[in-house]
Amino acid sequence: MSTDFDDEAPLHEIARLWWIGLVAGIIAVLYGLFVLSLRPNALSSLAILAGITFIFGGLTQFLAARRVESWQWLFYVGGVLAIAAGIAAFVWPDRTLYVMAVFLAWYLVLGGILTVIDAFLGPKYDWWWLRILLGALLFILGAWAIGSPMREVLLFVNLIGFYLLIYGFTEIFAAFALRSAGKTVGTAQARHASASGSG
Numbered sequence: 001m002s003t004d005f006d007d008e009a010p011l012h013e014i015a016r017l018w019w020i021g022l023v024a025g026i027i028a029v030l031y032g033l034f035v036l037s038l039r040p041n042a043l044s045s046l047a048i049l050a051g052i053t054f055i056f057g058g059l060t061q062f063l064a065a066r067r068v069e070s071w072q073w074l075f076y077v078g079g080v081l082a083i084a085a086g087i088a089a090f091v092w093p094d095r096t097l098y099v100m101a102v103f104l105a106w107y108l109v110l111g112g113i114l115t116v117i118d119a120f121l122g123p124k125y126d127w128w129w130l131r132i133l134l135g136a137l138l139f140i141l142g143a144w145a146i147g148s149p150m151r152e153v154l155l156f157v158n159l160i161g162f163y164l165l166i167y168g169f170t171e172i173f174a175a176f177a178l179r180s181a182g183k184t185v186g187t188a189q190a191r192h193a194s195a196s197g198s199g
Contacts, residue, residue: 015182
């Protein structure tokens, strides 16, 4: 006979690994602070991280090509290009960082324009005008950076750094929440087992 305690057993098992989220969060926070320090080593590490991501993405494309029935060549081409971009990131880290910064600046400009257009043309829910402010902010950030290599890289690095901080703190809080939930389930299961044994 299934009980609520049986359903909560997987949560109790997962909660034992709460420390993995804590370690990941601490590493993300420390790396975010390192990136925001704007040291040359921090900037180079971002390019290396991008290179690893590109290569991993390329290998994923090769695996995906084996699962699809048509257009396999497109996945192989994408995989080759991604791996080539990853190697280029290792060979020319400074140029890679600059190219990524340029793409980010233009992405913010276009994303800001589309966000404002969507806010005006889309349904008007409560607080819909916040999308206009968000779009304007994205556009201003991107437009401010475009045309200046220093500002483009500065914007890119700061956004990555703040993202890492937010992600890291979120993981830390989630890890402690998972630990607390695991303790609660463990205590409830112990009481249930004790009550069953005495009954």
